[in-house]
Every structure is written in C-alpha cells, then in structure tokens.
Amino acid sequence: MTKYDIKQFCSLMQFGSLSNSDAFGIFTAKENLKNKGMFDLSLFEQKAGMENGRFMIGHNRLMTTKNNEDNKNNHPFALGELTLVHNGVIANYDELVNEWKIPTKITTDSYAILWLIDYEVQKANGIHTTGKERVRLVAKAIEKTAERLEGSYSVLLYDRVSDKVFYFKNSHTAFSLTAIGTDYLVGSTDRKNLKYVFHGMGQKNIPVRNWKVYVLDGNKLRVIGTFKEQAYLTMSNNLWDRYSFGCSMAGMDDYYEFGKNNLCDLLNETIGAVNVVKVTEEYAILESDPHLKRELMYWGIWFEEDVEQKRLVVGVQDTLYQLCAY
Known part of the structure; x- marks a missing residue:
C-alpha cells in the first residue's frame, strides 16, 4: 500500500x-x-x-x-x-x-x-x-x-x-x-x-x-x-397485530403497510421515548442520542447518522420487522 x-x-x-x-x-x-x-x-x-x-x-x-x-x-x-x-x-x-x-x-x-x-x-x-x-x-x-x-x-x-x-x-x-x-x-x-x-x-x-x-x-x-440465515425471529402477536398490517415473505424480503402514528408508537413502546422528526414510506428520521444508537444496535436496526444535524435515518421496513419480533 x-x-x-x-x-x-x-x-x-x-x-x-x-x-x-x-x-x-x-x-x-x-x-x-x-x-x-x-x-x-x-x-x-x-x-x-x-x-x-x-x-x-x-x-x-x-x-x-x-x-x-x-x-x-x-x-x-x-x-x-x-x-x-x-x-x-x-x-x-x-x-x-x-x-x-x-x-x-x-x-x-x-x-x-x-x-x-x-x-x-x-x-x-x-x-x-x-x-x-x-x-x-x-x-x-x-x-x-x-x-x-x-x-x-x-x-x-x-x-x-x-x-x-x-x-x-x-x-x-x-x-x-x-x-x-x-x-x-x-x-x-x-x-x-x-x-x-x-x-x-x-x-x-x-x-x-x-x-x-x-x-x-x-x-x-x-x-x-x-448459507441459510437462521429464521430466529418469533413474531410477537400483540405487537404484530397492532403495528403491522400484512406481511409477504420471500427469502428475507418483507413488505408492510404502515401509518406514521403506528411507527412512532411502536418506537416509543419498544425502545423508549424517541423524537421522530419525519416519516416517509421508505425511511424515518430520528433525533440522535447515544442511548438511541445503542438501542438500535441492540435490536439489529441499521441506521445512518448525520452528525452535524444530530439525526439518525432508519429504514421503515427494517424497523417494523425487527421491533415486531423478539
């Protein structure tokens, strides 16, 4: 090199x-x-x-x-x-x-x-x-x-x-x-x-x-x-029924219908108080803090960080899938 x-x-x-x-x-x-x-x-x-x-x-x-x-x-x-x-x-x-x-x-x-x-x-x-x-x-x-x-x-x-x-x-x-x-x-x-x-x-x-x-x-x-990925996630009926409205699984590709309020409520119920700045059909922008980053890592939710704006961006489909499972 x-x-x-x-x-x-x-x-x-x-x-x-x-x-x-x-x-x-x-x-x-x-x-x-x-x-x-x-x-x-x-x-x-x-x-x-x-x-x-x-x-x-x-x-x-x-x-x-x-x-x-x-x-x-x-x-x-x-x-x-x-x-x-x-x-x-x-x-x-x-x-x-x-x-x-x-x-x-x-x-x-x-x-x-x-x-x-x-x-x-x-x-x-x-x-x-x-x-x-x-x-x-x-x-x-x-x-x-x-x-x-x-x-x-x-x-x-x-x-x-x-x-x-x-x-x-x-x-x-x-x-x-x-x-x-x-x-x-x-x-x-x-x-x-x-x-x-x-x-x-x-x-x-x-x-x-x-x-x-x-x-x-x-x-x-x-x-x-x-290799084959472990199908380890067991759906929590309580969370799944309340926050997800249908799921089509092909490999590990999952598709959801959702509402903004559902995602906000789900984040607050599973992770804790989260300030949701914006939600679209593809991504959500969250206000960043060290606790939230560790929680997202714990749940296996991938995120990108805007350090200057102190924002985290997560994919909606991935977030719903991970948080509706345990």
Whole structure:
C-alpha cells in the first residue's frame, strides 16, 4: 500500500469514529492494533509495520455491551491463524456460549463467531491443509458458523495459512464496497463516507449479497460459499397485530403497510421515548442520542447518522420487522 492509500484509509477511520467512538482497531497480515476511544492517528503512526502489506482492515466500535475498558474486548480478535472484525449484534450469544462451551475471558459477542469458525477448522483437521483446499475448508467453516448465528452480522476474516481475506453478512447489516479504478477495493458500512473520502477517484460500486461467503482475490471479490440465515425471529402477536398490517415473505424480503402514528408508537413502546422528526414510506428520521444508537444496535436496526444535524435515518421496513419480533 502506498502512503496515499494509507492516508485515505486513516481518513475513513476518522470519519467512522465520529459516530462509533467507543474503541477502534486495525489489522494487516502481520500487525494488530486496537485501543479504547476514538481513532487515534498518533497511535497508528507509532505502530511499526502497519503500512506494509496488501490489505488493511479497520473497525470503529459502538458498544452494545459496556466492556471496552478492557482492551481484549475490542476488535479485532485473533485466535490461532484467524483474525476477525464484526459489525452487528449476535442475539443468541449466551446460548452459543452455553452450548459450545465457548471461553468467556473475552465478553464481546463477536468473539463467539471467531471461536466457532476456528472450532470447525480444527475439527476438519484444517491445520494440515494449505492452498485451495485450505480456502475451501475455511469457507465451509464460515457456512456452518453463520447458520448457527441469530442477530445481525457483517464479518471480515483473515486466514494466515491461505493468506486470504473472507467476507460474509446477513440481511440485517449494511456494507458498501467500491472499486477505485483497477487498483484496489474499499469497503465501509457507511456509504457516504466512501463517497466523501474517495470522491473523484473513479469509484465503481461492487454489489455484495447476503448469505454468501466471499474471498478476496487481488482486487476482486468472488463467491466461494453460501448459507441459510437462521429464521430466529418469533413474531410477537400483540405487537404484530397492532403495528403491522400484512406481511409477504420471500427469502428475507418483507413488505408492510404502515401509518406514521403506528411507527412512532411502536418506537416509543419498544425502545423508549424517541423524537421522530419525519416519516416517509421508505425511511424515518430520528433525533440522535447515544442511548438511541445503542438501542438500535441492540435490536439489529441499521441506521445512518448525520452528525452535524444530530439525526439518525432508519429504514421503515427494517424497523417494523425487527421491533415486531423478539
């Protein structure tokens, strides 16, 4: 990576930490850096070797559990030959810990994803495989793990043995990927940050599909596996009857009829006092505060933030679906 590439990466981290400011982490094939608080450029510059390598992956954390003071609970997480960052909330974390006897020295739900993938790799004797066979084995381990997860997840995983980066997500998270010319790929959960940082650099959006396992080959992303999402949401008849007027399900695509008052009342009943600024058929604008952001993360509701206006934008269909379920 060139010095200019690294400068752009740091700009993306700085923008992301404005809304997700509890901790930050960065890793490459050889280095790992993480610390509590907002992205700190000086710490990054002091870490020798971060600029060497063909990829760099960063994570800005917004806590859903108050454990960032102990740095081992912050992203990225490493286990064996694997390193991982995760965006989202794993709703069945406690059940996974109990069922699979996952160690809890690290109390962030994301660690359970890494542990399960590593478990499947070890179970398949993956430590003795290399090359294409290792890539297929890690992809299969991801598939098995993803089908056990309930909640929201967008995950980047690096495997040192194959020297490959893998990516997978479900339908409850957002991720935007863009190609910068023919040189490299850049991804972010916040599309507007990509557009701003890389403005005028020949961006080309790359579609990223749910329930697919991708592997990064050079500057290309290819599908290497697929999985079924857990149908974990059980409809609450009380909320569903009062707030949703019909549902057509095809895969995980859901369509609703709704009224503005219904959405406002539903937010207030499930999340608490929420100041709804505007509602359309596609999105709702909410007045931002730290408590609301954590609640939206807890419920698995994706949002974009306008920091200057102190507003959060959520999708109406996604919000209705998540809040009418438990």
